[in-house]
Amino acid sequence: MVKLLSSSVTVLVLAIASVQAQTTINPADYPAPNAIPPVNSPQVVAWLKEIDLTGAPNIKIHTGQPPACPNPPIKDECYWTCDGCAADDIVKCKRPNTWGLTFDDGPSPDTTNLLNYLKKTQVAATFFLIGTNVVQHPDIVKREATDGHHLASHTWSHHALTTLTNEQIVAEMKWTEKAVMDATGLRLKYMRPPYGDINNRVRFVLKKLGYIPVDWTGDAFDTNDWQMPTMAETAVLSTFTKSLDTYAASNRSSGFYCLEHDLNAMTVGVAQKLIPLGMARNISIASVPVCENDASPYQLGGTAPMPTLPGATVTVSATISATKSGSPSATTTAGSSGGNKKASGAESNKVLGSMIMAVAVVAGLVLV
Numbered sequence: 001m002v003k004l005l006s007s008s009v010t011v012l013v014l015a016i017a018s019v020q021a022q023t024t025i026n027p028a029d030y031p032a033p034n035a036i037p038p039v040n041s042p043q044v045v046a047w048l049k050e051i052d053l054t055g056a057p058n059i060k061i062h063t064g065q066p067p068a069c070p071n072p073p074i075k076d077e078c079y080w081t082c083d084g085c086a087a088d089d090i091v092k093c094k095r096p097n098t099w100g101l102t103f104d105d106g107p108s109p110d111t112t113n114l115l116n117y118l119k120k121t122q123v124a125a126t127f128f129l130i131g132t133n134v135v136q137h138p139d140i141v142k143r144e145a146t147d148g149h150h151l152a153s154h155t156w157s158h159h160a161l162t163t164l165t166n167e168q169i170v171a172e173m174k175w176t177e178k179a180v181m182d183a184t185g186l187r188l189k190y191m192r193p194p195y196g197d198i199n200n201r202v203r204f205v206l207k208k209l210g211y212i213p214v215d216w217t218g219d220a221f222d223t224n225d226w227q228m229p230t231m232a233e234t235a236v237l238s239t240f241t242k243s244l245d246t247y248a249a250s251n252r253s254s255g256f257y258c259l260e261h262d263l264n265a266m267t268v269g270v271a272q273k274l275i276p277l278g279m280a281r282n283i284s285i286a287s288v289p290v291c292e293n294d295a296s297p298y299q300l301g302g303t304a305p306m307p308t309l310p311g312a313t314v315t316v317s318a319t320i321s322a323t324k325s326g327s328p329s330a331t332t333t334a335g336s337s338g339g340n341k342k343a344s345g346a347e348s349n350k351v352l353g354s355m356i357m358a359v360a361v362v363a364g365l366v367l368v
């Protein structure tokens with residue numbers, strides 16, 4: 001058992017990640033931007049043949065972006081944004097005292113500014129990417145991965161998923177998956193539904209594709225950054241400050257996920273004011289796989305080695321042949337209970353050992 005002496009020092013953990021350089025993305029090889037991809041294209045037809053959608057819940061398709069809540073509610077729909085039913089979606093960061101930092105709707109040209117800030121502050125996040133934007137800015141996506149951030153899906157065209165057919169959901173998810181794979185070699189595993197719009201029919205299709213939905217920890221953790229400039233930045237900051245104060249006054253036994261966006265200069269700007277508010281309250285900041293202690297943050301089948309994210313328990317062995325990129329990836333509070341635990345397998349122990357050494361070297365702390 002290794003324990004770091006300081007309980008209050010936030011330390012930098014080096015990333016162990018590898019992102020394979022891919023061929024340049026040609027937008028002409030993808031569907032039209034910001035539109036629901038057709039389901040009769042040869043590529044989508046091939047994808048549909050790979051999965052069995054038999055048994056999908058027969059819940060009617062909603063209308064509206066986002067849809068109005070059905071009245072009366074539909075039995076067994078489990079419609080998160082309407083009735084708060086999350087089924088087995090992830091809604092809280094499992095690590096105590098941790099802010100699961102996520103950014104939706106990117107990449108945008110302003111994302112680079114945010115990446116510079118995150119690098120400077122040695123903080124890692126999960127980026128829920130829109131496929132259309134990935135095709136337009138593949139180099140930014142590549143940088144996100146090599147900087148030690150975690151990539152996840154936010155669909156191809158950002159339509160509310162309960163308004164789409166099962167086949168359209170497949171097309172939205174698989175085109176985004178392909179775009180990120182083409183840009184980085186990584187096959188996405190986590191996703192966030194646009195508008196948080198998810199019910200049991202959508203969940204069924206996502207599960208068939210191997211995706212884990214990540215919602216957020218309720219309205220209090222919606223930063224409302226997307227409402228700017230209608231909502232003034234000062235209002236965004238004061239509202240979220242109240243949420244952080246309420247959380248900080250609690251026992252902090254589990255962490256939370258926020259709703260935040262790298263959509264434009266305003267949201268990227270306010271992010272750089274929100275993050276210090278969390279740090280000032282000694283709240284650790286981490287990406288989704290670190291929150292979930294998931295050492296395999298991507299699906300198998302990618303063309304790049306599975307990167308490991310520091311802070312998560314290392315349980316894989318055969319896939320850990322990744323090279324060290326040496327980029328900052330995550331912050332973790334020394335001595336917190338959610339950190340590295342017992343690893344299995346010689347290779348895992350070696351990797352775990354190198355991670356611990358990295359912590360020691362960078363933080364200058366004593367191991368006992």
Ligand SMILES: [Zn+2]
Nearest residue numbers: 104105194195
């Ligand atoms: Zn979104």
